[in-house]
Amino acid sequence: MSATADQVAPPLEEAAADRTRARPGSSPVRAALRLLAMAGWLALCVLVHLLVRPFGPSPWPRRLLRGIGWIAGARVGTTGARPGRQTLIIANHVSWLDIPMLAGATDSAFVAKQGLKGHPVMRWLCDQNGTVFVDRDRKKSVGDQLSDMERALRSHKPLTLFAEGTVSDGGRLLPFRSTLLKLAEEPPLPLTVQPVAIDYHGAGPEFGWPAGESGQANFLRLLGRKGTVVVTLRFLDPLEPGRNRKQMARESHDSIALALAPSGVAPAGV
Numbered sequence: 001m002s003a004t005a006d007q008v009a010p011p012l013e014e015a016a017a018d019r020t021r022a023r024p025g026s027s028p029v030r031a032a033l034r035l036l037a038m039a040g041w042l043a044l045c046v047l048v049h050l051l052v053r054p055f056g057p058s059p060w061p062r063r064l065l066r067g068i069g070w071i072a073g074a075r076v077g078t079t080g081a082r083p084g085r086q087t088l089i090i091a092n093h094v095s096w097l098d099i100p101m102l103a104g105a106t107d108s109a110f111v112a113k114q115g116l117k118g119h120p121v122m123r124w125l126c127d128q129n130g131t132v133f134v135d136r137d138r139k140k141s142v143g144d145q146l147s148d149m150e151r152a153l154r155s156h157k158p159l160t161l162f163a164e165g166t167v168s169d170g171g172r173l174l175p176f177r178s179t180l181l182k183l184a185e186e187p188p189l190p191l192t193v194q195p196v197a198i199d200y201h202g203a204g205p206e207f208g209w210p211a212g213e214s215g216q217a218n219f220l221r222l223l224g225r226k227g228t229v230v231v232t233l234r235f236l237d238p239l240e241p242g243r244n245r246k247q248m249a250r251e252s253h254d255s256i257a258l259a260l261a262p263s264g265v266a267p268a269g270v
């Protein structure tokens with residue numbers, strides 16, 4: 001992960017077509033082995049995290065998530081300038097794998113759905129990485145959600161917003177919701193808004209969440225997948241904040257769509 005973008009991305013992209021051409025079945029045994037590996041890595045990271053946390057910001061949530069992505073088979077390359085502090089990342093959303101990959105590459109916190117707060121273990125893990133929980137269906141709570149996002153951006157991490165508001169089927173780019181981009185209309189702090197395209201190189205439909213598949217089934221299916229998947233995180237040119245939120249949503253959507261077009265991903269309805 002420490003290699004530069006120019007060192008990492010080209011070899012990964014050259015290998016992507018070969019590694020993602022086959023669509024092998026999912027093995028319960030392989031899924032179980034990966035789950036065991038994840039559990040062991042989780043136990044180690046939590047132990048060290050609790051030991052170092054009293055002395056300052058802990059790097060172990062990032063290391064935990066990066067390791068989870070690696071165990072699940074993600075091999076990540078990057079292009080472009082990685083975001084720094086006080087950056088609002090606007091990204092497409094294909095799979096739960098997007099989270100460990102982005103966190104491992106950027107140390108980002110995330111805007112997540114309120115439903116995760118109902119799972120005590122998941123909520124604790126999310127809290128360790130600075131997750132901001134939102135309820136997109138409650139318009140009256142938008143002000144509180146924007147305040148929570150501002151607090152997160154004042155920390156040492158960038159913050160990622162999956163602007164589609166949900167995972168896609170992996171083959172389309174859904175419309176971007178602009179409500180939470182209101183924070184960037186009149187930013188209360190020096191803010192960078194940076195689109196990021198998560199590029200599965202044509203394998204998105206295998207990793208997306210098709211209609212009718214439960215979350216648990218999707219998780220286990222991907223863990224049972226044979227081999228690895230090459231994914232490139234394309235850090236695109238930042239947008240100028242302080243403008244209309246719908247315009248920023250449209251511009252970030254268009255730049256991500258352009259970056260994903262060579263991999264066959266098109267905006268929904270096109």
